[in-house]
Amino acid sequence: MKTIPAAKIKEIVSELCIRANTILREDILSGLKTAYFKETDKRARDILKAVIDNASIAKKEKIPICQDTGLPVVFIEIGQDVRIKGNLKQAINKGVEEGYRKGYLRSSVIGDPLARGRSGYSPAVIHTEIVSGHKLKITVLPKGFGCENKTQLKMFNPTEKIEGIKEFIKNAVNYAGPDACPAYIVGVGIGGTADYAVFLAKKALLKKVTRYSRKTQATSTSKLERDLLKSINKLNIGPMGLGGKTTCLGVNIETYPTHIAGLPVAVNISCHALRSASAIL
Amino acid sequence: MKSLTTPLSKRDIEELAVGEQVYLTGTIYTARDQAHKKLAEAIEKNRKIPIDLNGKVIYYCGPTPARPGKATGAAGPTTSGRMDKFTPALLKKGVFAMIGKGKRSGEVIKAIKKHSAVYFLSYAGCGALLSTYIEKSEPVAFTELGPEAIYKMEVRNLPLFVGIDSRGNDIFEKRAPIKGRKRRVS
Structure with missing residues (x-):
């Protein structure tokens, strides 16, 4: 004891x-930098640069x-x-x-x-x-509540096709559109009960946002994450909603067993300033 | 690239085109949800409002407290859409320009056109960066609202984009999904 x-x-x-409020998470910063190099839209690049500069000013000046x-x-x-x-x-x-x-x-x-x-x-x-x-x-x-306000929950039928679930998640992001500070990190909770699915969606934001390579082990969840990331980035929302291919830095999914009669799916979006910090005692 | 200084003239505003980048210098006033609610209520009931809105630039922002020796804390834009239901009343009272992030309703766009006003976007989620363009900030009304008070800010070369111009052109209107293998979107 x-x-x-x-x-x-x-x-x-x-x-x-x-x-958490002053030092941007390493995985997010690195995701932003990768996005900056890959982005081809001039204005989107300009905005991503501002976002990256913002993180370094915050860290240096100890300002949120x-x-x-x-x-x-x-x-x-x-x-x-x-x-x-x-x-x-x-x-x-x-x-x-x-x-x-x-x-x-x-x-x-x-x-x-x-x-x-x-x-x-x-x-x-x-x-x-x-x-x-x-x-x-x-x-x-x-x-932050700009993005928290865009949270969505849907109680699907257990026989729902995966395409229907993908469509719901993609539409949730499209609905958030330019309002909630894209580029987003999309937390998804699948399973459990209604309340638990929303909790899982939030908890998914704590997982490291990773870039997928061919080496990434293709579990069914990681494949779904990758497919969603790809299709969300075709929405052309882009940084600040002004277009570009950087709409989403990562999709993180958490799952949990659920009831034979149901399939809860929750989406909890984070703005590009996904902040969290941990300690172990 | 264009520089503007407050007080803005109607001509300044009418010359702005959607998508254009602008650097703003001068005085702006913050107001977000509760301040809007209070202002709109007062306007509706014909009561006196604490600031003269005529010709003013409103910034949808609730800053963090300033560290000692600093003009302001982080001060980026909040989601403009939440202010939509109050905006036409404020425009009618003479507000010239608004600064925020995200989409506006059809009614707001109509009111912007009617009053020849402008809606600017500033870098969203960049409160630390934007604080470096603010030279002075003090609460001037509704101080009991804390971060939701109206702050009078002095800004220098604050970077903005024209989101909705005085003719009602909306920067978010044309967004279409990226199709097939097309990579660049103009």
Whole structure:
């Protein structure tokens, strides 16, 4: 049994909020650079260059990559042999508050979704998962709402053809169009229940965005990811929606077993500023 | 490439063509969802509004707080479409130009044409980069809204694209899928 003080978790969450918001993920930056070299549309290249410059200014000046520093989504994987001393939920929210204040991040969270009112830094949306072992993994994903607003869920019939599912995902991206800061990273959740499929779609954004080569092992999911990436990039949305072949940097799919009567599919889109940071205690 | 300085004239605006790149210098005012709601409500009820909108440039932006010694934090555009239902009322009150990201509704395009206004796009998701063009920023109205307050900003050579020109030409209108093996889209 390993004991982790809640105060330590607070400290780590605070650091992760700042890191995620100011230092763009390596896989995303490298995806943007590849896209820049491959893009043939002049204006699209100009915009991609601005996006890449933006990331380096943010890192150097310790200024957020985007003014929408998101709704902090915190994923915690708790090893079953870990004991947390203190209040975990409170530690996470205090950590978020501290990180957002110290990092000069924006207060974008309002306490009541209907009454609205003045915004603050917390609470975060927290997903906890019990895993084996004696480690604790914390991931902070500050999710911007320009892209979060484009989330879609569809409960397909279990006999639906794969083409129908592909069409739904592609249409979700086309619907987001120029609004949610393309080039996108498309998170897809397939299976589980309605709520779980949406969770999986968000969790898929945490997976590394990889470039497919011939060496990539062709599982059915990776083939679907590759096919979708190809067809989405033909939509000609492009950076800022002004055209070009860089509409999507990657499609990440997470699946889970589901019911004989159903086939839930969820799409959670991220803007090009896909930010997340993790630590293991 | 064109440079513009505020206050803009109707002639400045009418000379702009969709897709053109423009560098803007001068004063702009931020306003996003809640500020729009408040302004539109006040206009509807004929109440006094806290800033004179006539001839102004509105920036759909909610910046992050400035670090000490800096003019502003990150300050990129937010999704313009959420402001669509309030925009015709603001244009009627004399707003000349708007800066944001993404598509606008048919009604907004119609109102832009009617009032000879312009809709600009700025680099989306580039709040850090865009902050380097902002020399001054201070909240001037609805300060209780925090990041959603109206900030008066002084900008120098802020890079923009004309998204909808005063004749109602829309940059997003012509998008068609890339077909077959065709690689370049003009």
